């Protein structure tokens with residue numbers, strides 16, 4: 001996908017936080033400010049391809065800000081500004097000339113509250129495809145495939161013309177995931193995608209995330225440490241804007257290197 005006017009080279013990266021494979025995204029000395037508030041402080045970490053990376057940490061530590069910076073959602077906040085690099089395919093995604101619309105197709109996002117359009121189920125998928133000029137017969141295939149990938153096809157295939165708002169919260173969230181998948185992203189950013197759902201719906205979304213990582217790279221913000229332990233391969237623990245510890249999830253949960261990580265995962269503070 002062509003996301004820039006001119007191809008550009010990024011400066012050499014700090015590889016100190018790198019893990020075994022070549023990462024799809026590399027965050028390098030990334031800082032995000034809201035006015036004077038330094039919300040994310042010099043974060044460097046890799047995001048591996050076809051893995052689930054979880055961001056955990058107490059409320060206000062900068063998890064969502066970090067997530068939203070990856071596909072430039074924070075551009076919509078006038079007082080937000082950032083420094084550093086997010087390297088992806090040889091580009092720095094924070095450069096001004098990045099086409100953020102193309103970027104958000106390639107790095108899609110699903111939010112905490114399911115937010116389907118108040119339109120028929122099928123139109124939730126086809127809405128963006130129409131704008132992209134896709135032919136009707138190609139759309140049928142994309143609708144079916146993306147609903148199947150989001151593990152909701154069997155539940156909706158006979159009611160595609162019903163309003164998306166007639167679905168349960170968990171079904172709505174899987175529809176939102178299908179809507180993001182229809183744009184053929186490489187990366188999915190999930191901001192607490194199960195926190196508004198009941199346990200059964202949450203479990204379905206967790207199963208779906210594990211299935212989706214075969215084809216997509218997933219980054220998830222979660223307050224739920226059991227969830228991070230269950231579904232993620234790598235975990236970043238943040239505290240007060242700092243990346244305190246990053247590493248393999250089972251290692252971080254069973255043998256954390258930092259005292260603050262240990263205190264957080266053992267429930268000494270929340």
Ligand SMILES: Nc1ncnc2c1ncn2[C@@H]1O[C@H](COP(=O)(O)OP(=O)(O)OP(=O)(O)O)[C@@H](O)[C@H]1O
Nearest residue numbers: 034037039057058059060061062063064065066077
């Ligand atoms: N739109 C905004 N405008 C100004 N400041 C913001 C904005 N969004 C977040 N912040 C500030 O940035 C810091 C980090 O917030 P952020 O929402 O990223 O944390 P979080 O770890 O995701 O929290 P939570 O778990 O409660 O969602 C906080 O100090 C917060 O007040």
